[in-house]
Amino acid sequence: MHVTLLIVVMLAQGEPGGEVRPARQYVVAGRLFDGTGDGYRERVVIVIEGERIARVVGLDEWEGAGSGEAVLDLSGYVVLPGLIDCHTHLSSRGDRFDEINKFKDGPYRAAFYAVNHARTTLMAGFTTVRDVGSPAFLAVELRDTINEGHVVGPRVVASGPALSMTGGHGDLNRFGPQVRTQLFPVERDFRIADGVDQVRQTTRAQLKHGVDVVKIHASGGVMSRGDSPGAAQYTVEELRACVEEAHAAGRKVAAHAHGAEGIKNAVRAGVDSIEHGSLIDEEGIRMMKERGTWLVADIYNDDYLLGKAIELKLPQESIDKERALGQLQRENFRRAVEAGVRVAFGTDAGVYPHGDNAKQFAYMVQYGMTPAGAIRAATSDAAELLGWSDRVGRVAVGLYADLIAVDGDPLEDVRVLESVDFVMKGGVVVKRPEGGVGLP
Numbered sequence: 001m002h003v004t005l006l007i008v009v010m011l012a013q014g015e016p017g018g019e020v021r022p023a024r025q026y027v028v029a030g031r032l033f034d035g036t037g038d039g040y041r042e043r044v045v046i047v048i049e050g051e052r053i054a055r056v057v058g059l060d061e062w063e064g065a066g067s068g069e070a071v072l073d074l075s076g077y078v079v080l081p082g083l084i085d086c087h088t089h090l091s092s093r094g095d096r097f098d099e100i101n102k103f104k105d106g107p108y109r110a111a112f113y114a115v116n117h118a119r120t121t122l123m124a125g126f127t128t129v130r131d132v133g134s135p136a137f138l139a140v141e142l143r144d145t146i147n148e149g150h151v152v153g154p155r156v157v158a159s160g161p162a163l164s165m166t167g168g169h170g171d172l173n174r175f176g177p178q179v180r181t182q183l184f185p186v187e188r189d190f191r192i193a194d195g196v197d198q199v200r201q202t203t204r205a206q207l208k209h210g211v212d213v214v215k216i217h218a219s220g221g222v223m224s225r226g227d228s229p230g231a232a233q234y235t236v237e238e239l240r241a242c243v244e245e246a247h248a249a250g251r252k253v254a255a256h257a258h259g260a261e262g263i264k265n266a267v268r269a270g271v272d273s274i275e276h277g278s279l280i281d282e283e284g285i286r287m288m289k290e291r292g293t294w295l296v297a298d299i300y301n302d303d304y305l306l307g308k309a310i311e312l313k314l315p316q317e318s319i320d321k322e323r324a325l326g327q328l329q330r331e332n333f334r335r336a337v338e339a340g341v342r343v344a345f346g347t348d349a350g351v352y353p354h355g356d357n358a359k360q361f362a363y364m365v366q367y368g369m370t371p372a373g374a375i376r377a378a379t380s381d382a383a384e385l386l387g388w389s390d391r392v393g394r395v396a397v398g399l400y401a402d403l404i405a406v407d408g409d410p411l412e413d414v415r416v417l418e419s420v421d422f423v424m425k426g427g428v429v430v431k432r433p434e435g436g437v438g439l440p
Contacts, residue, residue: 039411110134155400257276
C-alpha cells in the first residue's frame with residue numbers, strides 16, 4: 001500500500017506557545033514490539049486519538065487517513081512503547097562528586113538541573129521514570145510542572161527524600177552537627193526517622209506532600225560516608241510501619257538495599273521493590289520470588305563510576321565500596337534472573353549522566369536476560385511495578401500514545417536502544433529523525 005503523508009506541525013509537549021496535536025493520527029510501523037511477548041508484529045498501523053491509542057491494526061486492514069489527519073511513516077523502523085526507568089534521580093548530576101558541591105550549590109540549582117535532565121531523559125526514549133530521591137519535594141513539583149506543560153520531560157512517578165535512620169545511608173554523616181546543605185537544610189527534613197512512631201509519622205508527612213512512592217533505606221550505601229553497604233538499617237518493625245502507611249494510602253514502597261539482611265528485612269516488611277540488591281543470597285532470592293517482590297538492579301553504572309572515579313573526584317571510600325560490590329551485584333543479578341525473580345528496569349540515573357539510561361540493556365542481556373526480556377523489564381513489567389499497566393508500557397488500546405522508534409533490530413542487538421530516532425509522548429512528537437518521518 002502506498003502511504004500518502006500529510007504535513008502536520010507538532011510542537012513538543014510543554015514548549016512555549018502550547019502544543020498542536022492532531023485529533024487523529026496514524027503511525028505506520030514496519031515492525032512493532034508491543035511490550036509483550038518475544039517478537040514483532042509486522043506492518044502495523046497505530047491509530048491515535050488525542051493522547052491515547054485507539055486501535056492497532058495490520059497495514060492491509062487500514063482504510064487510510066482522512067482529511068486533516070496525520071500519518072507518520074515509520075515503516076523503516078522498529079516501533080516500541082516508550083521506555084520506563086524505575087530508578088532515577090533527576091535532580092542529581094553524574095558528572096561531579098567532589099564534596100565541596102554539597103555546600104557550594106544554592107537551594108534552587110537542583111531544580112534547574114532536574115529540568116535539563118528531564119528533557120534529556122525524554123529525548124533518550126524514556127517517556128516514564130520513577131524518581132526515587134530528591135530534595136523535599138522537588139520530584140513532586142517537577143512531576144506536576146511537566147504535567148501542566150511548563151517543562152518538557154517524561155511522566156514522573158515521584159518519591160520524596162528517602163527515609164533514613166540517624167547515621168544511615170540517607171544522613172549527612174561525618175560532618176559537624178552544625179553543617180547544613182541544600183539537601184539537608186534542616187536536621188530532619190522529611191528524611192531522618194528513628195523508631196516505629198517516627199517512621200510512621202515521616203511516611204505520613206511525605207504522603208501529605210503528594211509523593212507517589214515512598215523510598216526507604218534498608219541498608220547502607222556506596223555513595224554515603226561512614227556506613228557499610230552490607231549493613232542492615234532499620235528493623236523489620238520500622239520498615240513495616242512505612243509499608244503499612246504507604247499501602248493504606250495506595251502508594252508503593254521502594255527499599256534501597258544492598259546487604260543480604262537488609263534485603264530480607266525489607267521483603268519481610270512487604271516492600272514492593274528492592275533497589276540494587278547487590279549482596280542478595282539464596283534465601284533472599286527465594287523470598288523475593290515467593291512474595292513477588294520486584295528487583296530493580298542498577299548493573300550498568302559500576303563501569304562508569306570506576307572508569308571516571310578519579311576524574312570525577314569520587315571519594316576513596318566510595319571507590320572502595322563500588323569495587324567491592326559492582327561485579328558481585330551483576331553475578332547475583334544473574335542468579336536472581338535464573339531463579340525467576342521479577343525484574344524491572346532501573347539504572348540509578350544521576351550517578352551516571354542522564355540520557356545514557358539505555359546503556360544498561362546490554363548488561364542485563366550479558367547477565368542472564370534475553371533482549372526481549374530486558375525490553376519488557378523497561379516496558380510492560382516496569383509499568384506493572386509502578387501500578388501503571390493501564391497507562392504505559394505497552395502499545396495497546398486505551399494506553400497513552402508513548403512510542404519510540406529505532407533504526408535497527410533491538411532483539412538482535414539491544415544496544416540499538418542507546419540511539420533512539422523517534423519519541424512520541426501522549427500523541428505529541430518530541431523527537432523525530434533527521435529529515436523527518438517521511439514528511440516531504
